[in-house]
Amino acid sequence: MHARPRSVSALVVAMQVIVMVGIAAAMLVVSGTGPAAAAPVPLAGAQTCVKPPDRSDDTIHIQGCLSDAREKPPAPVPGVKIDVEDSSGKVVGKGVSNSGGVFDIRLPGASIDNLGQTFTVKIDKASLPKGAALRNPKQVALKVTLKLDSDVFVTFPIGNDTGGGANKATQALQLAVGGLVFSLLLAMAALGLSMIFGTTGLTNFAHGELVTFGALVAYGVDSLPGTITIGGTNVTIAVAILAAVVAGAGFGWLNDRALWGPLRHRGTGLVAMMVVSIGLSILLRSIFQYLAGASTHQYSQFSSPRPWHWGPVLVTPKDVFIVLFSAVVLVIVTLALQRTKIGKATRAVADNTALASATGINVDRVITVVWIVGAALAALSGVLLGMTQGFDYQLGFKILLLIFAATVLGGLGTVWGAIVGAMVIGLFVEVSTLFIPAELKFVGALVMLIVVLLFRPQGLLGRPERVG
């Protein structure tokens, strides 16, 4: 009995180590790129994207700038033909990008006639210079609905010619890099969900909100006035990550202490608890929106350094940091589950709660620790996810079904299953965009979830027992 508190504290120490490693790594990334971040990268060259002068007449113009993002700084793309069509498909304006890559098309009629109308801006792909193509080849037309009496600015991202079949492999590799980053973040969230399911049987629909919580706490630290520096290095983002993990752990403890623990003790059924978790998810999500608004946020003090060319693929230092950091975290947590006393106790409780309790394991303490660690993992996943793609109040809710897909795919309640499932889902989501439109990438993963359930309901690593 004396050993147990020590093993709890061992886990806490392990978590502190994780966070320290993370801070050190973050500092490396930040300090390594400090000078680059300090000197603003000249996004617009001397002649690139100079907006046409303001007018005072009563017309609406559709303007835009075409620049080739492969060049540093982005080079203007001149001589590209742009057409504007009204909602009936009639061409109402034409334009060609000038030497600065800027096009400026006047809509016929006064602004009052055009308000509320929808126009389609089409780019003539054939007029693009050789080798350049739209980053999204299918996006040749943009729809604009005029809501304000002001000019509209549109952009068509131009980059590598990705249409050719020869570099499909490169593309797949590039997507796999993104998939790896995403799958590791998914794995941290899925591991928490799976551990909580394993020990308590709760299918927690509010797990996505634990993810969002982490991103929001970090955003709170990030948007504090001023910067936090240690020895002249800006460590705001490292402090933000630390704060998110600690607050996430506390939030997990609160979840268990205030809600799920009491429900377990009064013997509330699992279905009822599932419905409660849905209510909690809706409540928390609206509170997040209440506090943070509906817009998408970025961490202002985390600048994105220039990518490295590793062979044919582009890798950002941020990607490398996230992959290394989350891999270390995952290894430490799984090792702790395999080796430490509390880890073994956790697996025992997941295996058979009654038996574990009979052998003297304090089931409630194990569950509390699982909640703390699971929520901390989710919060960490949230911050890092927010760093890669920005976030809003729905960050976690949007990936909740993917987290479920990962855990079910690997086998609900199994530790390695959650990680393997997340790797499969994460890579599948990104790489599948080679073949299906990017907007349907989550759909592909969810279809996979249903197909797996059809043929192997216990998941890839689950034991083939009767689950129904």
Added chain:
Amino acid sequence: MDWHAILSQSLQQGLGPVAAVYCLAAIGLNVHFGYTGLLNFGQAGFMAIAGYAVSSFVATWGLSFWLGSIVGLLSAAVLALLLGVPTLRLRADYLAIVTIAAAEIIRQTIGSVTLLKYFGGQDGLQGFVGSFSDLNPFSDRVGIPGVVTWRPYDFWALLVCWLLVALCCLIVWALMRSPWGRVLKSIREDEDAVRSLGKNVYAYKMQSLVIGGVIGGLAGIMSALQHSAINPSFFATDTTFFAYTVLLVGGAARVLGPVAGTVIFWFLLSFLDLFFSQATAGTDPLIPTAIMDSNQASLMRFMVMGLTLMLLMIYRPQGIFGDRRELALDAR
């Protein structure tokens, strides 16, 4: 604070067409969850598939509205079969995850740019209510003047919706007092006991899923008709949980539970909505802007819904009118 306007508009909402649509969806869920114990978290998917079948039949392909309605209800039934086959033999939470995933698959696919020319992407479809509004016998505002009135088309939609609610309640009542309904209820209580009596549990669950799904499809069609438009955001996951809240407020496994739940819950939600929007409006609002602005005021309904769902499930799972003995909720 204009209390008369708030109360009148809340009543208008509580009895209005939107409430009636949620009532239909909740009746479908009552068959699934209340009587059979199936956790269908994808009612929005059944609604979407039927609603879109009708609107795309008319708006995209120019076919008959009535044919579209029949196809819509049939496709809801087919969806139930497709979802039931892999999951009804599994544990309750698997059905929950698969149905919620399926509803998202349907919503994201229908709203995609790839299928823009059939389903109108995120903007959805309009202009398909011709056959339905031609039957509208009302030409003036209807209601009790000074208390609550509706525009003629709204009242027509509302009337049809509530008639369908009455019809569905009648069907559910008749089904659930039949031997078939008693088998469903015993499946909810103890599946293994029913199986040991020689009943084909799987088939009964499947029939229940299909019937509830078709009622959900009816809700989807009426939702499209009542808005005179359809778009994917009508069928987000929250729609399903609104229907669940409505069902649980009234009391699951009661024929009239969804009806009572709808009127009460929708009245309450609209009341809060209007109260907070008035309290935050104007130059000198009742609640200072620093605490709550008008955007935040519109979130109060979701907070109330989440909290209601939690508290109901914890303290009164049988709802207002339910019977606790009737609903011994537990996963196997």
